[in-house]
Amino acid sequence: MKFVLSLAEPKQKHRAEELLLTNHCVFEGNPSLDAKLTLDEFGLGIHEPNMWNQPAFYVDFTSMDIRTGAGNISRKQPLARAVGRQSEKILDLTAGFGSDASLLAGMGYLVDARERHPIVYALLQDALDRTAQHPVYAEIVAERIRLQHQEANSVGPSFLRAFDAVYVDPMYPPKKSKAAPPRRAQILQYLAGKDLDQDDLIRWVRTHAKRTVVKRPRQAPPTLEEAPHHQVESKLVRWDVWLNQSSST
Numbered sequence: 314m315k316f317v318l319s320l321a322e323p324k325q326k327h328r329a330e331e332l333l334l335t336n337h338c339v340f341e342g343n344p345s346l347d348a349k350l351t352l353d354e355f356g357l358g359i360h361e362p363n364m365w366n367q368p369a370f371y372v373d374f375t376s377m378d379i380r381t382g383a384g385n386i387s388r389k390q391p392l393a394r395a396v397g398r399q400s401e402k403i404l405d406l407t408a409g410f411g412s413d414a415s416l417l418a419g420m421g422y423l424v425d426a427r428e429r430h431p432i433v434y435a436l437l438q439d440a441l442d443r444t445a446q447h448p449v450y451a452e453i454v455a456e457r458i459r460l461q462h463q464e465a466n467s468v469g470p471s472f473l474r475a476f477d478a479v480y481v482d483p484m485y486p487p488k489k490s491k492a493a494p495p496r497r498a499q500i501l502q503y504l505a506g507k508d509l510d511q512d513d514l515i516r517w518v519r520t521h522a523k524r525t526v527v528k529r530p531r532q533a534p535p536t537l538e539e540a541p542h543h544q545v546e547s548k549l550v551r552w553d554v555w556l557n558q559s560s561s562t
């Protein structure tokens with residue numbers, strides 16, 4: 314699979330370099346086979362193969378629901394119960410398009426995030442940079458998330474222990490449902506594919522982290538042979554939680 318980079322103006326080459334795109338893209342390709350990345354005044358967008366003439370997909374946090382109370386970013390939400398309501402620092406090792414990271418940031422957690430796929434990373438980093446310019450969402454989302462393009466297991470065990478919770482949400486096989494998944498999920502599946510090493514990653518995190526939180530579809534089989542210490546559920550999702558020290562809540 315190739316990624317064809319289209320720059321609206323030559324001056325955007327510098328921005329492409331900042332987003333670490335230049336090593337992973339070509340400048341010409343086949344519209345039926347390749348994805349196109351457009352970098353323009355608005356930001357970095359992606360067109361799937363056969364959709365080069367359609368509007369690009371952008372990661373965007375500036376229309377996120379940020380009502381407090383019982384809303385999306387309340388610490389009463391199951392996501393907050395999974396990472397621990399009293400926690401402060403969360404390491405998200407599978408950032409994807411940052412939906413969970415942005416919710417955690419909105420709840421007031423400080424999120425350090427890692428993403429290994431270069432295009433997923435670039436789309437998310439660009440969205441965070443744009444959010445950092447926004448009068449409202451900069452403080453609520455962008456200033457609380459730090460993203461790096463990195464393989465999760467290269468962070469090291471002592472780094473894992475520096476966080477109140479380490480969050481893992483690996484790719485899961487697409488559901489056999491008649492309804493097409495949303496475009497963002499389809500693009501993530503197209504880019505990241507299957508995380509075939511997810512069991513190793515989860516075991517490694519479980520060994521070293523104070524609190525390991527793994528997100529699964531609600532009906533998924535057990536994540537590890539060792540039963541989780543807690544499970545938190547929402548309508549569609551289950552979070553399995555393991556603790557390595559009694560101080561985690």
Ligand SMILES: C[S@@+](CC[C@H](N)C(=O)[O-])C[C@H]1O[C@@H](n2cnc3c(N)ncnc32)[C@H](O)[C@@H]1O
Nearest residue numbers: 407408409410411412413429464465482483505
């Ligand atoms: C299901 S998505 C995560 C979705 C994310 N939680 C969100 O809310 O948007 C999984 C992501 O984790 C990344 N990933 C999987 N294993 C990884 C690893 N070992 N290191 C870094 N990133 C990884 C994949 O490239 C993919 O983008």
